[in-house]
Amino acid sequence: MQITPIEAIALVGILGVGAQWLAWRLRLPSIVLMLLAGLLVGPAFGWFIPERDLGEIYKPLISIAVALILFEGGLTLEFHRLGEGRNAVRRLVYIGAPLGWLLATLAMLLTMGLPWQVAAVFGGVLVVTGPTVIAPMLRQAKLRRSPAQLLQWEAIINDPIGVLIAVLALEIVLVVQGGLSTGEAVWVLATGIGFAAAVGVLAGLGVARLFQRGLAPEYMKVPLLFVMVIAVFAMTDALLHESGLLAVTLMGMVMANAKLASHSELHRFKENAALLLVSGVFILMAASLNFASLATLNWKAALFVVAVILVVRPAQVLLPLLGSSTPWRERILVASTGPRGVVMVAVSGLFGDKLVEAGIPEGTLLAPLAFVLVLTTVILHGFTLAPVARALGLSGGDKPGVLILGGSAFGIALAQALQKIEVTPLIVDPNFRNITAARQQSIAAFHGDILGEAAEHHVELIGYDVLLAASDNDAYNTLVATDLGQELGRTNVWQVQRAKENMSRHALPPQLGGQAINGELSHGEFQRRMAGGWRVRVTHLTEKYDLDTWRQDNPKALILMQRTARGDVTFLGPEQELDRTRDCTVLALTPPAETNESADTLRSQSDI
Template identity: 35%
Template sequence: MLQNVYASASSLRDHDHRGQFMNDNPALAAALIVFIGAAAQWFSWWLKLPAILLLLIAGLAIGPGLHLFSPDDMFGDLLFPFVSLGVAVILFEGSLTLRFSEIRGHGQIVTRLVTLGAGVTIVVAALGAWMLGLLSFEVAFLFGALVSVTGPTVIIPILRSVGLTRNAANVLRWEGVIIDPLGALAAVVIFQFVAVDTADPGNFILIAEIFAAGVALGAGAGYAFGWLLRRHVMPDYLHNVIALALVLAVFVGANEIAHESGLLAVTVMGIFLANMRDVDVEDILDFKESLTILLTSILFVVLAARLPTDAFTANWTMVAALMGIILFVARPLSVLVSTAGTSMPWAERAVLSWIAPRGIVAAAVSGLFAIQLDRAGVEGAQTLVALTFTVIVTTVLLQSLTARPLARLLGVADPEPRGLLIVGGNPVAHAIADSLKKLDFDVILADTSWNETRKARMGGLRTFFGNIVSDDADRRLDLVGIGQLLALSTRAPLNTLACLRYAREFGSGSVFRIRVADQAENVAAIEGRLLFKEDTTYEALEQKLAEGWQIKMTKLTDEYGFQKMLEQQGGEGIPLYAVSRDNVVYPFAEDRTFKAGPGWQVANLVRPAEEAATPEASAAERAKSHLQTESPPKLPD
């Protein structure tokens, strides 16, 4: 059986001489691991692939592939605490994203998928692994819990490349966001029963102690830290450092009180903190996201390097059968149960049944559990990791390649996205966003100022409150139907970063940025095409809006074309964007050429009508029938 193969491979690993190149120089090894992890993240972003794929490939290459690195030989007894602390931080960061209001707020199908559907997946995957003889009954259920988790880091890149309809895409996206911490919690709970011999009735008391210690310490630490944040007793610059220190302290302290309760404690702590009223954890989440990227990059390379050479080839017929059960039985049955009695079309249900890639939580937690189970003498620890990694690679690769053709075949692929993402909550961004919304375009306005975001939301705009280039934006920002970026922030570096980030999302020809005073102009094209006239800066537009200038829509005809419109404005008006007859937005930019013909509409920033009524403007009065005026709501001073 696979267990015997992995046990023999693991014992041989302690006696061979692989890994000497990196192991003989720990400083070099550490630097190379960090570099390899960062490079894998970068290339995955460039290729629009989930980072986990390249991280696993890198780890397998330097470990069992080329024998350049052996984590067990290099770290020795420090490997377990290093991996444990890293996974603790990852689980805490994931649990910080779980808000109970989101489970209730995203529909019946999402709620069922992350509860009833996840339970179906756990049971079917577990029974499959057990009946095929790959894992013992207890470890099989732990495997089932691990492979029930999709996660935003793998689902979102696939969704962005597929272009599903809004309904199906939102269900999959929110399932990944919510099930990430829930699945981790389920895996941690099941692990307690696997790690403790339940055949001894006395051990149920030990399990109860583990749960009591984990829940009590986690909830207590979460409430205490939230209380401190709510009362502002700590300086802002220490929030992230103290949060990290507290997570590590809670993890270690819980393990000291009740062995193996640390992961449960940090998960409960994050969930408790995320759901406290009047507690802002966004800054902490931003910091933890960056730290999590670094930790996952390192952990995945290290954990993949530990796998035996034949991890993916031993007993491959049984492994292939298990993959078939997970892909064609577990997931479809989960979706069928979760969508029963709903109005979701069968084509969308079919797409949901196919798209369910596994990701970060499954890989990181399985690697840690394998080390713990090995130390506890539980059979099948290495098999657990190998099977989990096989599921990850199979689902990510197979579904990345086939999801879009399937969506097109079933008719659930979204048409060409025509919405716009606008960066900035200032008066200029708000006015342009409002004018687009009045034309029935899908617009999202993003800003880091709560006040500006709230004003836009009160005006009826869709908003995103947070850093537009953060992992939180990747996880929570709904870009279904969005195809262009207008970077209108007053912060030139943010505009540049936003254009760099979303050039890969929308294409370099669909990201635009506004000029900001004193900004260098020798910027690469990928950093955003310059908007509007050569001498038009953000400050100039803001000043004109403050003076009462308005955005007016002009409809072009055969008699009243674009050039005639410019002449009537006396050279003062500023064309902002044009809308074609097939309802596509074309922002005016320095390097952009398009022909706005009859039937098009052009948005111009022009003087108020009473100021423009001069003798020279008499021709404009004669063309009044061609103008359709739409003024934005009154802007704050």
């Protein structure tokens, strides 16, 4: 049964976003669920076949989606964020990409015995590690900033480079097969690559200048950017196929380093768009698989896949990084992580057809071989990246973390209570006196502005699930909560009550600041209570000593946080009920009388 294009687009959206949401709920790699969903509705049951149900627009949609994904990736590549990793990225691009091409070509020749023409073209495609799959994997694995940036930069920069290497190899093959003269091939390549690079850089500079001079209103910046990206891709791709990927990547990189005032807003919108595009692309890719084409592969193909994962990828990373300052743990992690993405599948199918047209029938093997590689590496690295990163000490870890803005007496007391329940706290404060007080209590602390560039290099936000803005500056609390709400999630960002919150003229719209914690106390009120002997107390609730009993023993206490039996940590709002799940732990602000040792305390037998 054939479905309409509108139904097909709706189905792709539901499956893609649904798989991402389900993966988040189940804490599984989202890429694996997206591929599984596409395989089920496509080749398994035949409900949705992209080429049949979408028609001729199917492949152009894939091309535009990949171009937008690469542009969004380029928009994240800010040179000042690289820091010490700049040299490592250069090595992986300048040395790693050509080395990967050579090793992959040799691996195909030795394991599968295919003609050199096929091996050279596919070896170039294998340089691409797949930015479409790296981003979801990094988000799922909670990787630390340094190795995450290394993987992201390598994937995004090498993606168009790998495609261009494959284009170069294909043009050489066509010359040998009699399609073009050597001079014509060199001219096509040089003009195509040069034109793409020039257009990408000039477009990035032009759009950046347009935004900086205020020649485009805020509401038109994102639509204008989308149109420009598609136009740049179409213009350059018309001269040399796949060179548009280089152009849009360079355009994004130029804009990322132009220090635009609207950069964060543009990036966040593009990040959302990229998530939708990645979801759609993987559903389409999996649904378009033809099981019959996989039957053309044999045990030699399996041997080649093993060689790529265990030999080619490690050598492509470890050899260029010899003698570099990159820590050995990061080298091992990057070397053992090389998922391939949709770009490789799309390019392999196209170039395979061109090889067949040139009289090389083995070109038909490229498309199914590419899909097997994508499927194998995505599943393998999707499940192994997080545990390998944890084993190497390069992830946020399994312990939840709480970021506390402000090293006041309350902030320090809360951090000490969190340590008792094995939650990792970090106090951030620009006041060195507060930082000193926190460190004297053996609490991790960062001296500086959490929104500053120093924090980007020294604070691993990926290790913290919840933020409490509790400094003595209400405006600063609101600014930090609003800014980090985009990264941590609005439901995970909390803030102490602003001193003038209840005055209508000082009220803020709901999209600014964080959620108010239970009691709706201001920073000053928290400090006064701490000075008056109030303490942050930890109590473990059980079946014998439940919430109702605890409330009878502590009628004046304010429950601030809870940690469920599952391990999730969250603050409680003014009207939010405590999760009554058994074996949960509560952190409460209790008055002096309720903090003393008493019969009530002895009854619980569960206080920490």
